[in-house]
Amino acid sequence: DAKTTQPPSMDCAEGRAANLPCNHSTISGNEYVYWYRQIHSQGPQYIIHGLKNNETNEMASLIITEDRKSSTLILPHATLRDTAVYYCIVRLLNDYKLSFGAGTTVTVRA
C-alpha cells in the first residue's frame, strides 16, 4: 500500500531548478517526509526531511504544503551529476523502516 505517489520520470535542463513533486494525501500528523536519491550504481543518498515547515540544506529545499498532503523537492541549480532516481518516503518518527517505492527518474540534460 503505497503512501506516496511520484511521477515516474522527468527531465530538467542543466542549471535550471528541478522541482520534484510528491503526493502523500494519507499522511498522518506525526509522519515525516524524507527524500533520498540513488545515482546509478551507488547506494541511496539521504537528501533532506521535514515535518511541517519548509526545510533547506546544502543539497536541496523541501516545500511541504500547509495541509501536508503533498511536497516538492527543489534542486536549485541542477547539474548533470543530479541525474538519479529520487525517492519520496513518508515515515513515523519512531519507525526505523524506510519503504522505497519506484521513485522519480530525473534526467538532467545539458
Place this chain on the structure above:
Amino acid sequence: DAGVIQSPRHEVTEMGQEVTLRCKPISGHNSLFWYRQTMMRGLELLIYFNNNVPIDDSGMPEDRFSAKMPNASFSTLKIQPSEPRDSAVYFCASSWGRVSGYTFGSGTRLTVV
C-alpha cells in the same frame, strides 16, 4: 569519514556455495540495516540492528540467510547455500537513531550462477 564500507564490491559464486557480505558502519552510529535491491522488487529491508542487537529480521527471505553484528563496527550477511534468485545488490546502511538520515554503503553486487 570514510562512510559505510562494504566488501566485496562484486561477488560471483556458484549455486550452492556460501557467500558472506561484510559491512563496516560509520563510527558512532547505533543502527545498522541490510537492504537488497532487485529490478523486480526494488529496495527491500532485510534486517535491522540496534546497538548490535537484531530488532527486526522479518525481511530475511529464508533460513538460508543469516546476519550477525558481533560488535559496533562490523556486520555480516551470510547466504548458505546460495541460489541464482539471490542475485541482487545488497546494501548496508547505518544511522544514529531513527530521525536522522541513513548513510548507505556502495553495495555488493552478488551474482549466483
